[in-house]
Amino acid sequence: xxxxxxxxxxxxxxxxxxxxxxxxxxxxxxxxxxxxxxxxxxxxxxxxxxxxxxxxxxxxxxxxxxxxxxxxxxxxxxxxxxxxxxxxxxxxxxxxxxxxxxxxxxxxx
Amino acid sequence: xxxxxxxxxxxxxxxxxxxxxxxxxxxxxxxxxxxxxxxxxxxxxxxxxxxxxxxxxxxxxxxxxxxxxxxxxxxxxxxxxxxxxxxxxxxxxxxxxxxxxxxxxxxxx
DNA sequence: ACAGACATATGTGTTTTACCTATACTGGCC
DNA sequence: GGCCAGTATAGGTAAAACACATATGTCTGT
Numbered sequence: 001x002x003x004x005x006x007x008x009x010x011x012x013x014x015x016x017x018x019x020x021x022x023x024x025x026x027x028x029x030x031x032x033x034x035x036x037x038x039x040x041x042x043x044x045x046x047x048x049x050x051x052x053x054x055x056x057x058x059x060x061x062x063x064x065x066x067x068x069x070x071x072x073x074x075x076x077x078x079x080x081x082x083x084x085x086x087x088x089x090x091x092x093x094x095x096x097x098x099x100x101x102x103x104x105x106x107x108x109x
Numbered sequence: 110x111x112x113x114x115x116x117x118x119x120x121x122x123x124x125x126x127x128x129x130x131x132x133x134x135x136x137x138x139x140x141x142x143x144x145x146x147x148x149x150x151x152x153x154x155x156x157x158x159x160x161x162x163x164x165x166x167x168x169x170x171x172x173x174x175x176x177x178x179x180x181x182x183x184x185x186x187x188x189x190x191x192x193x194x195x196x197x198x199x200x201x202x203x204x205x206x207x208x209x210x211x212x213x214x215x216x217x218x
Numbered sequence: 219a220c221a222g223a224c225a226t227a228t229g230t231g232t233t234t235t236a237c238c239t240a241t242a243c244t245g246g247c248c
Numbered sequence: 249g250g251c252c253a254g255t256a257t258a259g260g261t262a263a264a265a266c267a268c269a270t271a272t273g274t275c276t277g278t
Contacts (some may be wrong), residue, residue, distance in 0.1 A: 007114055033251095088211060097146070
């Protein structure tokens with residue numbers, strides 16, 4: 001699809017996990033709260049979570065206590081928290097950039 | 110590199126070409142005006158221009174008149190103009206989404 | 219004659235994204 | 249008891265996007 005802005009899933013996961021530990025499927029359900037456009041692919045979401053874990057940005061364990069299917073609960077590490085802070089800075093800059101773009105767009109009509 | 114917002118080159122080309130026809134190398138030089146972070150790969154920029162042309166979003170021809178090395182000058186088509194308008198709408202939504210994200214980020218400190 | 223800036227272009231490997239399939243547990247319904 | 253839908257995690261794979269490198273040719277200044 002054309003005219004989409006991407007790369008928003010990773011910071012969304014980090015922000016949601018800063019608030020409290022969640023498992024993958026819950027993250028999938030909550031991401032729309034943050035205004036992410038289009039559906040997030042669940043397969044890629046699990047892969048992303050595992051790669052974040054490999055890099056020490058999140059930590060997980062199986063939650064044997066919870067009812068229902070086996071759930072892996074993720075929580076943010078101190079490193080992950082730092083990455084979220086860097087994402088927030090990047091997003092502030094991105095918002096400014098978009099503003100500059102739109103001002104110039106609106107000048108030409 | 111982590112914590113970057115991407116996918117900004119295509120709308121930038123369309124916006125610059127709406128203002129006036131330019132050739133690839135000029136586009137490369139002007140993109141930073143729009144606040145795009147990081148350097149844009151020149152090879153991919155030429156490829157993107159040709160794929161935009163294949164889709165009828167821009168039109169080009171060799172400018173034999175201009176001095177210096179052979180230059181291919183691009184101009185925006187009506188279709189390209191429409192795509193730019195859709196990009197502008199998408200970017201307005203993206204800016205709002207970033208705002209929502211940052212509000213929630215700042216709530217948690 | 220050579221170096222450096224201008225200009226376009228291709229090759230290629232990696233990362234990201236989209237789409238599809240597989241597996242398994244649980245609850246409600248008939 | 250059998251079935252289905254919803255919950256939950258995960259892998260396979262092809263396409264698209266991106267980064268990095270190389271090739272080719274023109275023109276300007278020294």
